[in-house]
Amino acid sequence: MLQEISSPNKLWYLKQINLFSALTRAELQEIDRITRMQEVKKREAIYLEGDPGTTVYLLKKGRVEISSSAPSGKEFTFVILEPGEIFGELEALEDSPREGLAKALDDALICVIRREDFERYLRQHPDMALKLTKLIGARFRKLYNRVEDLVFRAVPARLARLLLELSNNHGIPDETGIRIRVKLTHQELANLIGCSRETVSSTLGQFREQHLIRLDGRSIIVLDQHGLSQLLS
Numbered sequence: 136m137l138q139e140i141s142s143p144n145k146l147w148y149l150k151q152i153n154l155f156s157a158l159t160r161a162e163l164q165e166i167d168r169i170t171r172m173q174e175v176k177k178r179e180a181i182y183l184e185g186d187p188g189t190t191v192y193l194l195k196k197g198r199v200e201i202s203s204s205a206p207s208g209k210e211f212t213f214v215i216l217e218p219g220e221i222f223g224e225l226e227a228l229e230d231s232p233r234e235g236l237a238k239a240l241d242d243a244l245i246c247v248i249r250r251e252d253f254e255r256y257l258r259q260h261p262d263m264a265l266k267l268t269k270l271i272g273a274r275f276r277k278l279y280n281r282v283e284d285l286v287f288r289a290v291p292a293r294l295a296r297l298l299l300e301l302s303n304n305h306g307i308p309d310e311t312g313i314r315i316r317v318k319l320t321h322q323e324l325a326n327l328i329g330c331s332r333e334t335v336s337s338t339l340g341q342f343r344e345q346h347l348i349r350l351d352g353r354s355i356i357v358l359d360q361h362g363l364s365q366l367l368s
Contacts, residue, residue: 151219
């Protein structure tokens, strides 16, 4: 069960949300009045597929996975969200059921906004509505690229694209390459590119032998971005 909490650092957390990063303190206080903070335990569901889309969520701490399961039981991950991201907004604005399962991958901290309050805020701040539209568009472009990969590309190309995306968006310099800050299990990687865990493990082993990556526990260090990008051609 989601546990509601209060925090003296709530404005600081709101400032870290990408959508609100440029707001003044007064504007943040306006957001503060319509949000409530909740803790979510690791592996706990935030919402289930088919639930009413009555709220919008802001991720403050931890990671959240948005996924869906086929009738066969196979799971496909649409996106793994990092702190600073908004989710659940489309179903809330459309007043439609949830199209996927949202689950915390770590102990997480989220802010929750009722649909009515979020809609009213966007009507009063059209510049924020425009910024939200751009964020949604960028997310759809990423999802479109991944679906295109599933249809037209083999697993090595799919995994190469994912590693390039992660290294560009969540990478930090390492003495030998770019270390991906997001630590994903082989199963989580498999769910993101639509294959089995065993296939991901085998393909990562091939990449390592080709000196494209280095594995350090659950961390992946990209050694040769150009080499990975050649797998996409």
